[in-house]
Amino acid sequence: MGESELTAAAVRAELAKVADAADAIHLQRFFKTGPGEYGEGDVFIGVRVPQTRKVAKAFAGIALPEIDELLDSEVHEHRLAGLVLLNDRMAKASRKRGADVELQRRIVELYLAAVRRGRVNNWDLVDASAEFVLGPWYLDRPRDLLFELAAQESLWERRVALLTTFAFIKAGDPATTLELCERLLVDRRDLIQKAVGWMLREIGKRVDAAILTGFLDAHAAGMGRTALSYATEHLTPEQRAHYRAQR
Structure with missing residues (x-):
């Protein structure tokens, strides 16, 4: 995949292809999105975790601003894909030989900003x-x-x-x-x-x-x-x- 194709919009499009409306209903119940529940208002399109990870894997190398755009999405699976991509970038930046400390710092700052503005906002997102x-x-x-x-x-x-x-x-x-x-x-x-x-x-x-x-x-x-x-x-x-x- 060319660099010009590594965009948040392209990730969203790929997730939409494997989304299932029935799964969306199930996931919204499972993650307690009703009034007064811990996931109140969260939006699901119906993509299971293995599928989300598979889509994210195809976008390894995506730029951090594109990941940040995914983390700002109202759609839960978009945010999860963004976090999976961020994990991958952190793992690569943290390798013992040739660790990229400045990139690590940028990743941590981006993640903490997302946490503080309430975008890492369900237990699966935190735990992942x-x-x-x-x-x-x-x-x-x-x-x-x-x-x-x-x-x-x-x-x-x-x-x-x-x-x-x-x-x-x-x-x-x-x-x-x-x-x-x-x-x-x-x-x-x-x-x-x-x-x-x-x-x-x-x-x-x-x-x-x-x-x-x-x-x-x-x-x-x-x-x-x-x-x-x-x-x-x-x-x-x-x-x-x-x-x-x-x-």
């Missing part, structure tokens, strides 16, 4: 991007920005902060995750509770089960039911019963 865009950048840098995001009222900014740390957990560094989880325990919104429990569970699985149980020893009594259930999922039945009895 935060660890892959912000994770590599903050792995070896100060992480103050993540605590700033976690201090916002926005559900999505808080989830971005926490899901970014999945990259740190995979690198064997759970410290930031633990601190963010401690701060977010009081947020009883379901999608924060699930994220907290999920990240704690991953610490136990990937880093050290003793770190997880140590956190639970200190905090289980004050944890929400959902977070505690997710966090203890891979513990023994006896351990799960022990921690759940503390609530």
Whole structure:
């Protein structure tokens, strides 16, 4: 595909070709787009994730302003395609040999701007991007920005902060995750509770089960039911019963 064809408009056109109206109805229900729900007002055209990723793959090398245009679309699948493309650009810019730090910086700034203007605004969008865009950048840098995001009222900014740390957990560094989880325990919104429990569970699985149980020893009594259930999922039945009895 020629460079002149690598445009946001071309991505949108390709997604439209594989869109399905029945799937759009299903996805709008699944992602809670009704009044008062967390995805209120989001628009779907009915493209499944594997198809979206396939379309995005054909546009590798698309310019960042075109990705930014996709992220500003009212259509969910357009934004997801933009994030998939941004992940790819970040991965290429982060390769150990010849890493392009300036390009990394531009990608991170573009992503954070999209987060702050409410364009990374559903759990699948956050989960498909935060660890892959912000994770590599903050792995070896100060992480103050993540605590700033976690201090916002926005559900999505808080989830971005926490899901970014999945990259740190995979690198064997759970410290930031633990601190963010401690701060977010009081947020009883379901999608924060699930994220907290999920990240704690991953610490136990990937880093050290003793770190997880140590956190639970200190905090289980004050944890929400959902977070505690997710966090203890891979513990023994006896351990799960022990921690759940503390609530």
